[in-house]
Amino acid sequence: MKSAVETLNPTRVRLTVEVPFEELKDSLDAAYKKINQQVTVKGFRKGKIPARVIDQRFGRGAVLEEAVNDALPKFYTDAVNEGELNVLGQPEVDITELKDGELLAFTAEVDIRPVIEIPDYSGIEVTVDSIEVSDEDVDKSVEQLRDRFASTNPVERAAAEGDVVTIDLEAKVDGEILPDGVATGVQYTIGSGELLDGIDEAVTGLEAGGEATFTSELKGGAAEGKAAEVTVKVTQVAARELPELDDEFAQMASEFDTLDELKADSRKRLESSKQYDQATQAQERVLDELLKLAEVPIPEKLLAEEINTRKHNLEHHQLGQMGLDLAKYLEIQGKTEEEFDAETKEQAEKGIKTQFILDELVNKEKLNVNQEELTEHLMRRAQSSGMSPDQFAQAVVEGGQVPMLVGEVARGKALAVVVEAAKVTDTNGEIVDLDDEDDDEAAEAAETVESVEAADSTEAVEADTKAEGKAEEKADKNEA
Secondary structure: EEEEEEEEOOOOEEEEEEEEHHHEEEEEEHHHHHHHHHHOOOOOOOOOOHHHHHHHHHHHHHHHHHHHHHHHHHHHHHHHHOOOOEEEEEEEEEEEEEOOOOOEEEEOOOOOOOOOOOOOOOOOEEEEOOOOHHHHHHHHHEEEEEEHHOEEEEHHHHHHHOEEEEEEEEEEEOOOEEEEEEEEEEEOOOOOOOOOOOOOHHOOOOOOOEEEEEEEOOOOOOOOOEEEEEEEEEEEEEEEOOOOHHHHHHHHHHOOOOOHHHHHHHHHHHHHHHHHHHHHHHHHHHHHHHHHOOOOOOOOOHHHHHHHHHHHHHHHHHHHHOOOHHHHHHHHHHHHHHHHHHHHHHHHHHHHHHHHHHHHHHHHOOOOOHHHHHHHHHHHHHHOOOOOOOHHHHHHHHHHOOHHHHHHHHHHHHHHHHHHEEEEEEEOOOOOOHHHHHHHHHHHHHHHHHHHHHHOOOOOHHHHHHHHHHHHHHHHHHHO
16 A cells, blocks of 8 residues: 655645555455345355356446445555544545556545644743732621521511512413413512512512512513513511621531631631632633744634534533523623624634643643542542532543543643743732642643633633632632
């Protein structure tokens, strides 16, 4: 077999392959054997039909077609290995010549990973937020804890903001009560915004037994999006009572004996949370600077597939779980479809560039992933997915995704190398030593890499919740 490689552009090549006919012998034998098992010829036992009879009855062309289809993957793979190519996706194959008994020739166009020169990243400088926890931050944290321990007691007065009212609801559209438009015994905190628009104004000022009617757009059910006439009846008004902020509250709400100890722990947790945010911010900004320094061409086909994957995951997975469709999501974000498409393309380009350049850095620095690092990353991914580690590990193995996780960890280690070489200062001008502040820099860098590469466009909707959950996880871990 002879093969040659022609570079079409930095991310695409054309292979030209010529195969002497004798190298097709095994595939021809396999083709005759396969056809033998599929056809019947009078006078011959099944599977014992001579090749010449198959040629006469069914045509030599059918045999050649079967043999070539069988042989092409092997010869293509041999040509790729001979050319030392790092291919992406499936090739576009064109058989240019097939002479029975003489020659098989074909071309294969395929995308390849571009050759990337790792830039000198030692001069990267970024600025991140400083770690500052004010007394007001601590007080707010304690107040949130205090709010969780609030009690409610029925009162005989008009309902006001912050009260918990028990209500019955009835919704009508065009004068007809909706099949799913009646609810009784619903508890609602006035001002929380958790029910229908307009309900706060309707129930404020009502006492138990009071009733009001208002118009609101329904947020769910069979008549979602329609304007409904809603009648609300208050059956009970209860006032929320917060516990006193004292040592007794600290003992009830935590493992601490005094309020001062509780506040000190809250400060420590907030500092840990801000340290996590600072480390993540440093990783993201260093990565952005690295991408600016490097020339990373992107295969057009790969980019198109990545954009489609991100859109599919958004529409058919993330938004469905959130009870939204794409139109509603864009309305919430205040974006046009054109703006959404442009952002999705930008995210996809960044994800591909990140993978390419960090993979190259992994090879250059000869970074390896050990079992402990992989297990740690798997645990983190399981927690963020809402699955148990065992369930997540099983899904990863069954889906053949172990190499993907290994790649994320390796790229996280590569990013940690770049961050370590960079100069990171906070907004106060102080040098940030991430090694001292965070023992899990490489593991968290893997999360940063995964979030950049992920085919998921719901960051704007979920970012606050996700960041808060990770920060709390980090704070709990540091406390332990």
